[in-house]
Amino acid sequence: MRRSMLFMPGNNSGMLLNADALGADSVILDLEDAVSPQEKDSARILVRNALKYLGYKGCEVIIRINSIDTDFWKKDLDEIIPMKPDMIMPPKVSSGMDIKVIENYMGEVERRHGIEKKISLIPLIETALGVENAFEIASSSKRIKAIFLGGEDLTADLRCKRTKQGDEIFYSRGRMVMAARAAGIDVYDTPFTDVEDEEGLRLDAEFAKGLGFTGKACISPRHVQSVNEVFSPTLEEIEYATEVMEIIQVAKEQGKGAISLRGKMIDAPIVERARQTLEAAKALGGAF
Amino acid sequence: MEIKKKATAGTLESSDIFVQVEPNDNGIEINITSIVYNQFGEDIERTVREVLSEFGVNSVKIQLKDRGAVECAIRARIETALKRAEGMED
Amino acid sequence: MNKVVKSIKEAITLCGLKDGMRISFHHHLRNGDHVINMVMEEIANMGYRDLTVNASSVFDIHAPLITHIKNNVVTGLEVNYMGAAVGREVSSGIMQKPVDFRSHGGRPSDIENGKTPIDIAFIAAPSSDNMGNCSGKYGKSACGSLGYAFVDAMNAKKVVVITDNLVEYPLYDFSIQETYVDYVVCVDKIGDPTGIVSGTTKITRDPVGLMMASYATKVIQSSGLLKDGFSFQTGAGGASLAVAKYLKDIMLKENIKGSFGMGGITSYLVDMLEAGCFETLMDVQCFDLRAVQSIRDNPRHREVTASHYASPSAKSAIVDNLDVVILGATQIDTDFNVNVHTDSNGFIMGGSGGHSDTAAGAKLTMIVAPLTRARLSIVVDKVLCVSTPGNTVDVLVTQRGIAVNPRRGDLKERLLASGLPVVDIHDLKRIADGITGVPKEVKLGSKTVANVIYRDGTVIDKIKNTL
Structure with missing residues (x-):
């Protein structure tokens, strides 16, 4: 279950040490924006060593590499792929072609190191072209398990102001969710950037959940708990889902076709949602 | 690996280590200062020698100022400094 | 009657300080305290030796104590807390006699029951009147509560209040009352406000x-x-x-x-x-x-x-x-x-x-x-x-x-x-x-540099010298 993805700067040894103990379901060890150009070598060597020795048993690990229009991304993959991280996050992905380029090189590195597992991808979509091509990107490779919207770079590309309310990315959010669900994968929302504004974060996360996002990235560990809470099923949802599954069972045993609960017909989509809720609750094991 | 020029890596932040390597004529010269020297001084020196040997470095003057970095961070910073000194990285 | 004397030196003389006595201080001025250093410097200049300092705590600002220890002006130290500056020296073994550590509850208990009788208590007070009704709540060096100082005032044989804010009698909102106080000294400054209380205490961002x-x-x-x-x-x-x-x-x-x-x-x-x-x-x-x-x-x-x-x-x-x-x-x-x-x-x-x-x-x-x-x-x-x-x-x-x-x-x-x-x-x-x-x-040495006295009076540990 991945609700929160927490960014951690790749060249900070102290923060890498505790990355998996901050409550996030996934950590994104960042080789891109959090690392200055002259420290790219240092960060990728540090992250590679951290992956090798620290284990990160407590959470999933995603590595954000540099974009394919830089000189860094191949070196990033050379260093990181042998450590078999859970996922690679390529930034500024704008088309299915971008994914092909990355996927080809990943395959090359995997073969070079005799790695049979195909490392997964979570493309970061943060350009106007990327959003327009979101479904093409989402369905361009079996490696892709989710797509992730980056609101900051996107609004720069759109030449509009990034606001707390987020009206300017409303279309992009909807488009991303549509594309991901159509491709049968997960979808993650852009981080909320005001570290101090707990209330604003919660509203932003609840809005994203309402649109259909699977979870949300965090740039501050202080946001992780709220994001986890928002994207976890509520007690009421779990209770309702349990009732739905029970009544379906009863209906089956009695050979009834149609059945209602709390005055509402229980149809296939409701059963499917109940199943997803219980699956999520089970994955969380009460830890929310 | 040959140390061609002076190079540094790492920082003096807590849980990090600052490493400086430079060419040396006569073998390996190691200088370690650490806030956890009493507890890990020997471990740090062993790590330094291991990494130098992994990269086939026979002659180097290496100085380490440790702020309580764990072993993997020490390894990473030494490796970075060595590669920079060899001119492998930009 | 007027208890105000013109200097710390005069108060020390009037109290009848002798070599080997136990004198006490509180730590409400924390790392901004000037009083321990002022009093000890006077005592050293007057040539006294072999004193035991019983202070609820000593901080890094009290590093001059190290010199008084090395010169045998201070040969006994009883505290509930000791900052790293003095602590480092104590650990390296500069004292003949081990430091006695107590707890905030153990210290007043042992003063009251006579295990550590105080000969002279020097009480830094951010405000006092001329009879020694004093408080920490007012004045430029305000520290708020004077909670740790009461036991000293109530049990010491002689009590000297040292203030930098002498007010009209009576200081109506007193903490420690005049009945316990022998002398009052007014000095320019009992401490540095920035070290006494922080402007704000902040939640961690870590x-x-x-x-x-x-x-x-x-x-x-x-x-x-x-x-x-x-x-x-x-x-x-x-x-x-x-x-x-x-x-x-x-x-x-x-x-x-x-x-x-x-x-x-x-x-x-x-x-x-x-x-x-x-x-x-x-x-x-x-x-x-x-x-x-x-x-x-x-x-x-x-x-x-x-x-x-x-x-x-x-x-x-x-x-x-x-x-x-x-x-x-x-x-x-x-x-x-x-x-x-x-x-x-x-x-x-x-x-x-x-x-x-x-x-x-x-x-x-x-x-x-x-x-x-x-x-x-x-x-x-x-x-x-x-x-x-x-x-x-x-x-x-x-x-x-x-x-x-x-x-x-x-x-x-x-x-x-x-x-x-x-x-x-x-x-x-x-x-x-x-x-x-x-x-x-x-590895630590074999010399005991401090006893840790638990609140029930037992020595629960002995701190050994560093090597």
């Missing part, structure tokens, strides 16, 4: 600290103690303050009316009082300007004496009515013994203060500490110094799990039922060792 605070808050919630009548003590550390803030939010949301907040008081506890989370604050020491202002202006914010706070020989003390206390540690061992006296190299850099008193009294004693600091584990096989015995510690909260003392099976059940990450303390140690590697044991 993600690990916030993670621990979040766990600690959930432990309190799960303990069953967070209900009407709740009482709470926490220190001024960043993670402790975060717990206070989280607790406040919960108490307001769930409309829980607590009884009292205790201890060193910070703005966060003042916030809780003002928001109605507590009926009262019991204040033995103020940590920031908000606390000083509150104790002056809010009748529900009470000054309490060290004896009332924590004395083990008092007929009752506030710590005995405490529900929850949050404490720190430099080390904790797998038997839950806590070290707050020495660093991981064995150098003295702290002391019990109220640590062992509150641990003994509170229903839930919680240690909150990061599992590793730099490359050192908090959890060790055996602490270098036992400051607080493990049988008074209930739970250790780290960012990588919560360890419950096996004596508290009931608590463990509650935490598990709440879905908290409960981990055996031995496993926490293994996790830490996995991160840091196994440290080499620190």
Whole structure:
């Protein structure tokens, strides 16, 4: 279950040490924006060593590499792929072609190191072209398990102001969710950037959940708990889902076709949602 | 690996280590200062020698100022400094 | 009658100081205190030797004590806490006689029962009148509570009040009353306000600290103690303050009316009082300007004496009515013994203060500490110094799990039922060792440089010299 993805700067040894103990379901060890150009070598060597020795048993690990229009991304993959991280996050992905380029090189590195597992991808979509091509990107490779919207770079590309309310990315959010669900994968929302504004974060996360996002990235560990809470099923949802599954069972045993609960017909989509809720609750094991 | 020029890596932040390597004529010269020297001084020196040997470095003057970095961070910073000194990285 | 004398020197002479006597000080001016240094310099210049200094705490600003020790002006030292500057020298063995460490409750108890009779008490007072009615609440060097100084005033053979704010008689809102005071000295400055109280105490921004605070808050919630009548003590550390803030939010949301907040008081506890989370604050020491202002202006914010706070020989003390206390540690061992006296190299850099008193009294004693600091584990096989015995510690909260003392099976059940990450303390140690590697044991010398005197009077540990 991945609700929160927490960014951690790749060249900070102290923060890498505790990355998996901050409550996030996934950590994104960042080789891109959090690392200055002259420290790219240092960060990728540090992250590679951290992956090798620290284990990160407590959470999933995603590595954000540099974009394919830089000189860094191949070196990033050379260093990181042998450590078999859970996922690679390529930034500024704008088309299915971008994914092909990355996927080809990943395959090359995997073969070079005799790695049979195909490392997964979570493309970061943060350009106007990327959003327009979101479904093409989402369905361009079996490696892709989710797509992730980056609101900051996107609004720069759109030449509009990034606001707390987020009206300017409303279309992009909807488009991303549509594309991901159509491709049968997960979808993650852009981080909320005001570290101090707990209330604003919660509203932003609840809005994203309402649109259909699977979870949300965090740039501050202080946001992780709220994001986890928002994207976890509520007690009421779990209770309702349990009732739905029970009544379906009863209906089956009695050979009834149609059945209602709390005055509402229980149809296939409701059963499917109940199943997803219980699956999520089970994955969380009460830890929310 | 040959140390061609002076190079540094790492920082003096807590849980990090600052490493400086430079060419040396006569073998390996190691200088370690650490806030956890009493507890890990020997471990740090062993790590330094291991990494130098992994990269086939026979002659180097290496100085380490440790702020309580764990072993993997020490390894990473030494490796970075060595590669920079060899001119492998930009 | 007028008790004002013109200099500290004159007060010393009038009090009849002799070689070998015991003199006392309080630490309300903390690292801004000038009084210990002023008095000791005078005493050294006057040629006295072989004195025992009994101070509730000494801080780094008191480094001149080192010279007085080396010159044999001071040959005995009795404190509840010692900063690293003096501590380092003591650890290296500059004193012939070991330092006696007590707790904030043990010190007043031993002064009252005559184990450490005070010959002359020098009481720094931010305000005093000419008869010695004095207070910490007013004046340019205001420190708020004078809680630790009462026992000195009430029991010393001679009492000298040293102030930099002499006011008209009577100082109506006095803390210590004139009946105990022999002499009053007015000086230019008793301390540096920036070192006395911080302008503000701030919640940590460190993600690990916030993670621990979040766990600690959930432990309190799960303990069953967070209900009407709740009482709470926490220190001024960043993670402790975060717990206070989280607790406040919960108490307001769930409309829980607590009884009292205790201890060193910070703005966060003042916030809780003002928001109605507590009926009262019991204040033995103020940590920031908000606390000083509150104790002056809010009748529900009470000054309490060290004896009332924590004395083990008092007929009752506030710590005995405490529900929850949050404490720190430099080390904790797998038997839950806590070290707050020495660093991981064995150098003295702290002391019990109220640590062992509150641990003994509170229903839930919680240690909150990061599992590793730099490359050192908090959890060790055996602490270098036992400051607080493990049988008074209930739970250790780290960012990588919560360890419950096996004596508290009931608590463990509650935490598990709440879905908290409960981990055996031995496993926490293994996790830490996995991160840091196994440290080499620190070797210490054979000379005792300090005795740690537990609140019941027994010496629970002897601190050895560093090599």
